[in-house]
Amino acid sequence: MQIIKKAAAAGVLALAFGSPALAQDAIAIGVQVPTTGSEATYGQDMANAIAIAQGEINANGGVLGQQLSMVVGDSACDPQQSVNAASKLVSLNVVGVVGGYCSGATLPTLKIYGDANVPFVIAAANSTQLIPANPGNAFMINSTGDQQATRAVEFLSSKGATTLAIVNQGDAYSQDLANLTRDAWTEAGHTVAAFETANKGEQDFSAIVTAIRGANPDAVFWTAYFADGGLLIRQLRQGGYQGIIAVGDGSNSPNLFDIAGRAAEGVFAFSNPTADFLPAAQDFAETYTQQYNAAPGPYAPLAYDGMRLLAWAIEKAGSTDADAIIEALATADGEEWLAGPISFTEQNTLARSNFIVLEGKDGAWTRAD
Amino acid sequence: MNLSDIVAQQLVNGLVLGSFYALVALGYTMIFGVIKLLNFAHGDLYMVGGFVGFLALSAISGVVGGDWPGVFIAMLFAMIAVGCLGVVIERVAYHPMLAAPRLSILITALAVSLVLQNAVLGLTGGQYQAFRADLGFGGFDIGSLFIQHNQMVLVGTAALLMVALQLFVTRTQFGRAMRAVSIDKDMCQLMGINVPVVIAVTFFIGSALAAAAGTMAGAYYGSIWYFMGFLIGLKAFTAAVIGGIGSIPGAMLGGLVLGLLEAFGTQIPGIGSEWKDVFSFAVLILVLVLKPTGLLGKPEQERM
Numbered sequence: 041m042q043i044i045k046k047a048a049a050a051g052v053l054a055l056a057f058g059s060p061a062l063a064q065d066a067i068a069i070g071v072q073v074p075t076t077g078s079e080a081t082y083g084q085d086m087a088n089a090i091a092i093a094q095g096e097i098n099a100n101g102g103v104l105g106q107q108l109s110m111v112v113g114d115s116a117c118d119p120q121q122s123v124n125a126a127s128k129l130v131s132l133n134v135v136g137v138v139g140g141y142c143s144g145a146t147l148p149t150l151k152i153y154g155d156a157n158v159p160f161v162i163a164a165a166n167s168t169q170l171i172p173a174n175p176g177n178a179f180m181i182n183s184t185g186d187q188q189a190t191r192a193v194e195f196l197s198s199k200g201a202t203t204l205a206i207v208n209q210g211d212a213y214s215q216d217l218a219n220l221t222r223d224a225w226t227e228a229g230h231t232v233a234a235f236e237t238a239n240k241g242e243q244d245f246s247a248i249v250t251a252i253r254g255a256n257p258d259a260v261f262w263t264a265y266f267a268d269g270g271l272l273i274r275q276l277r278q279g280g281y282q283g284i285i286a287v288g289d290g291s292n293s294p295n296l297f298d299i300a301g302r303a304a305e306g307v308f309a310f311s312n313p314t315a316d317f318l319p320a321a322q323d324f325a326e327t328y329t330q331q332y333n334a335a336p337g338p339y340a341p342l343a344y345d346g347m348r349l350l351a352w353a354i355e356k357a358g359s360t361d362a363d364a365i366i367e368a369l370a371t372a373d374g375e376e377w378l379a380g381p382i383s384f385t386e387q388n389t390l391a392r393s394n395f396i397v398l399e400g401k402d403g404a405w406t407r408a409d
Numbered sequence: 410m411n412l413s414d415i416v417a418q419q420l421v422n423g424l425v426l427g428s429f430y431a432l433v434a435l436g437y438t439m440i441f442g443v444i445k446l447l448n449f450a451h452g453d454l455y456m457v458g459g460f461v462g463f464l465a466l467s468a469i470s471g472v473v474g475g476d477w478p479g480v481f482i483a484m485l486f487a488m489i490a491v492g493c494l495g496v497v498i499e500r501v502a503y504h505p506m507l508a509a510p511r512l513s514i515l516i517t518a519l520a521v522s523l524v525l526q527n528a529v530l531g532l533t534g535g536q537y538q539a540f541r542a543d544l545g546f547g548g549f550d551i552g553s554l555f556i557q558h559n560q561m562v563l564v565g566t567a568a569l570l571m572v573a574l575q576l577f578v579t580r581t582q583f584g585r586a587m588r589a590v591s592i593d594k595d596m597c598q599l600m601g602i603n604v605p606v607v608i609a610v611t612f613f614i615g616s617a618l619a620a621a622a623g624t625m626a627g628a629y630y631g632s633i634w635y636f637m638g639f640l641i642g643l644k645a646f647t648a649a650v651i652g653g654i655g656s657i658p659g660a661m662l663g664g665l666v667l668g669l670l671e672a673f674g675t676q677i678p679g680i681g682s683e684w685k686d687v688f689s690f691a692v693l694i695l696v697l698v699l700k701p702t703g704l705l706g707k708p709e710q711e712r713m
Contacts, residue, residue, distance in 0.1 A: 076535035078634065210683055236675075237683035241640045244429075244631040246422035247675035248682050253553075254415045267537040267632065274631055278546050280555040298539030299632045302546075 066109035067102075067360060069094070069156070069350065070129035070295055072122065072139035072149065073343075078267050079117040081295055082141050085337035086163060090138055092327055093347035103351045104358070115149070117142040126152040133215040134158060135360045136353075138346040141339065143167030143213035150178055159353070159365045163346035164339040166289075167216040171387050177362070179369050179388045181349065181379075182342055184212070187393035188310050189220035189291060193228050195308070195397050195409065199260035201284055205234035207248060207272060214264035215287050223263060233257035238268065245272045249279040259284035266291040270299025277303035284308065289395070292338045297403045308408060312394050313379050314338045317407055321378045341378040349382060363370060410553045417554045419672040425560045427668020428567035432622035433645035434652065434660035435574065436615030442591035442655045443611045446503060446514050450521035451619055452642015454491055457525060458620025459627040459637060460533075462487035463540050466628070475543035477562055484624040488617035495616025496609045505603070522642075529635040542628035563625055570621060571661050574614065576707050578657060587611060591655065647689070653706020662704055666692075 071090050074083035091110060098107045111132055113125030122145035129137055130152060137153060140146040140162035147170060153160045154175030162170065166182040174180075196204065203227050215237075217247035222232050230322050236248045249272075252260060260276060260283065262269045269291035276285060286308040287296070315321040315336045316327070324344060326377040328336040349372070350365075357364035370388070376380040383391045399408035410418070433455050440448045462480075466475065466483035473479040502521050505513040548557035578584035590597050590607045598604050599619030625631040644667060652663025670692055696703065 049671075076530065078535075078537060078636075080535045235681065237681060239640070239686065241636060243632075243637065243641075244422075244426050245670040246425065247419060247685065250410075250415060250418045250422055250672075251675050251682065254410045254676075256410070265529060267634070270632065271630055277547075278557055278559075280548075280550075295537065295539070299537065301631065380675070 043221075055374070065130070065180065066107045067104070067354065068109050068111055068130070068132060068134045070134035070137035070139075071110055071346065072115050072125055072129065072137055072146075073112070073141050074117040074145070075112065075114045075119075077116040077118065079142055079265060081293060082164070082337060082339055083115070083117075086139060086339050086343035088332050089328065089336060089340035089343040090323075090347045092324070092331065093344045093351070097348070097351050100315060103354050104360070113139075114143045114163060115139075115142065117145050119145050119148050123148050123152065124141040130156040130158060135362075136161065136350045138343065138350055139163055140165040142211075143170060143216070144211040147173055147212055150174055153177060156280060156284045158364045159344040159350065159362055159369060161350050161369070163342045165213070167213045169212050169216055174388055177366050179225055179349075179384060181346055181382055181390055182312055182339075183395055184389050185217045186220050186224075188395050189217060189224045191393070191395040192221055192286065192288075192310055193224040193230075193396070194283065195310070196259050196261070196286060197228060197230070199259070199284055201230070203231045203257040203259075205236065205252045205254075205255060205257040205260045206232060206283065207236045207238060207252075207260065207262050207264075209240050209264035209268060210237045211240065211264070213290060214288070217263040218261075221338075238264075238272070240264075240268065242268075243271060245275045247404065248272075248281065249275050249281065252276070253279060253281055257283060258259060261286045261288070262291060263288045264290055266293040266296040267299065270296050270304070273300040275301040286310070289338070290403065292353060292398060294335075294337075294404065305402075306338070306401040309398045309400070309405060310395055311338060311398050311405075312342060313396055314405075315341050315378075316405075317396060318378055320376070324378055345377040345379055348376045348377065353366060414553045416675065417551075419676055420669070421554075421556055421560060423669035424665065425668070425671035426565050426671060427648075427665035428508025428564050429622050429626055429641065429664075430645050430648045430667050431661045432567055432570065432618045433641055434664045435571070435647040435657060436619045437646055437649040438652070438654055438657060438660040439587075439611050439615045441649070442657075443587065443594075443608050444503065445511065446518060447646070448615075449515070449518040449642065449646075450498065450525060451615070451644065452638035452640075453522050453525035454495060454616045454638070455619040455623040455626075455641055455645075456529065456635065456638030457494065458487045458491045458616075458623030459540070459633040460529060460538075460623075461490045461620065462624025463538060463633055465629055466540075466542060466624075470541065473543060476561075479542065480542050480544070480624065480628045481566075483628075484621050487620040487624045491620035491623075492613040492617035495612040498616075499609060499612040504608075526635055526638070533635055535635060537632050537634045540627040540631055540633050546627060546654070554610070559629055563629060566621075566625065570618060574618070575657065577614075583607070583610065597707060647693050650703055651693055653703025656703065656705045656707070659703055659705035666704070 052111040073086045096278040115122035136159040143162045143165040146165040160178040162180045208214040292309040292311040315325040353368040356368040374383045396407035462483045463640045465486040648663035648667040652659030670689045674688035
């Protein structure tokens with residue numbers, strides 16, 4: 041609720057100070073993020089960032105002379121809920137959609153937006169399973185899972201690891217990353233010592249921890265989200281595991297330290313560039329902190345970019361016609377955004393990878409590469 | 410770690426997990442005993458217990474610290490609060506339905522579960538809450554087997570609660586009344602036993618045990634959220650059925666058996682950890698086929 045209020049407040053502010061476009065209809069943009077459930081932190085963070093972009097665009101005269109309005113659909117990181125959210129956004133005749141956090145929940149919405157021919161800028165979800173399911177109207181502005189797996193293998197090898205245990209949670213995103221990492225790790229000539237799947241919602245990982253200690257790998261790689269990742273890291277260290285622990289970009293959250301506590305010290309995280317590590321994002325980070333009294337989370341810059349990219353594409357298309365907007369997105373030509381230049385491959389994925397490595401130090405992430 | 414160490418370690422893991430299952434399963438089985446209701450809201454009382462324990466610990470940790478003494482005080486508080494909540498739920502939601510068909514009251518229980526979950530969802534915004542207990546990582550090394558102090562305290566506390574419950578049920582006047590009500594409610598009424606009070610006390614004890622498990626789980630695992638009761642509710646129900654629903658020692662045994670099955674299910678060669686639940690539930694089906702009353706359940710006698 042809070043976000044919706046804040047977003048509404050931002051919208052009202054923008055309208056009050058905005059251009060004479062008050063009387064005209066607003067261009068409605070759908071925002072599909074989880075605002076409840078285990079991933080609500082990320083979802084709220086993305087919605088906040090999108091609201092900032094919306095406010096700035098409106099303050100600068102909007103798009104095509106019209107103001108942008110924002111409709112939030114709660115995907116709850118759940119495939120069924122996200123389908124409901126997507127249907128709701130489509131029925132409200134949004135011009136485009138920004139968001140998409142959990143890959144598992146984003147996957148079934150691709151068909152809905154595809155059938156309705158709604159341009160969809162996927163800001164965070166990055167499973168490679170999304171690529172073949174994309175009807176052509178969706179654009180992924182986060183590096184895909186295989187680019188992360190390559191980076192993970194490179195980095196862990198450079199730390200001297202030759203045996204690896206991979207733990208996923210059986211959903212599209214984490215299983216995908218786990219499989220890709222397993223393949224890349226074997227290809228690099230190393231051994232996968234254990235490949236485990238944890239149940240989502242289960243708090244006890246002790247059996248898996250013991251299985252991992254039995255296999256005694258140099259490193260453990262958790263490919264799912266922070267809330268359960270925090271539990272696993274804590275139980276690995278409590279259970280006496282002393283090797284390297286690394287986590288995927290789904291676990292790159294400050295909240296990981298709340299749950300894992302001291303155990304998160306020295307844990308490595310792979311991450312798309314967060315605002316702290318982006319020179320271009322300093323102004324954005326300041327605005328965000330002022331408005332929401334918290335630092336922008338890992339997907340805030342991408343969500344912000346996603347909204348601006350969509351607005352840019354509508355402006356470039358010169359109309360709210362879906363085909364024209366999709367064409368404009370497809371021909372994006374390396375324009376600079378907060379997280380770097382955006383241009384798309386033929387599969388509508390980001391042409392250039394943007395993963396970095398972070399390390400947990402004194403309860404916060406620091407750059408490790 | 411060699412094989413025997415792994416087996417021993419999984420035994421420890423199974424005991425810890427089984428203690429949680431057993432504590433929650435006890436409530437299922439006791440409530441089924443007195444009013445023949447599968448209280449599907451029971452897992453959510455575990456969740457509410459986690460949150461009440463968290464609030465209590467946050468309030469007192471400045472004075473007593475976040476280690477076990479603080480957690481125990483918070484746990485006692487959660488047990489009393491959630492015990493009362495259990496009684497209120499029984500009076501408000503179940504009591505008016507006791508004369509209704511069994512299915513109606515079962516659906517009421519599902520509704521209570523949703524009400525509790527969504528109330529906590531609304532209050533917490535659906536976020537994971539870090540449980541700021543400070544329990545330390547210490548433990549004993551026996552070869553490469555590692556037993557945490559926390560695990561010993563957990564299993565010890567659960568065992569103590571279960572022994573206390575067993576003594577209460579078998580050695581006190583009230584426990585006898587409870588057992589009598591579970592056999593024949595109407596006859597008890599005729600014999601001058603205050604049946605509504607017995608039912609209320611049963612709900613209080615069952616809910617309090619779930620709250621104890623919820624607080625300890627929060628402190629031990631380090632986080633709580635509104636949906637944490639769902640899976641454990643399901644597992645505890647399974648444990649109660651394996652042990653024989655309605656039987657108190659059965660719930661304890663069922664909890665431990667399920668905990669051990671899950672721990673060893675992870676370790677079966679050639680079968681990954683994603684199959685461990687399939688393994689546990691296959692055993693449940695086997696038990697139901699071979700001994701439908703569960704391990705320690707007694708067959709119901711039909712009298713002419």
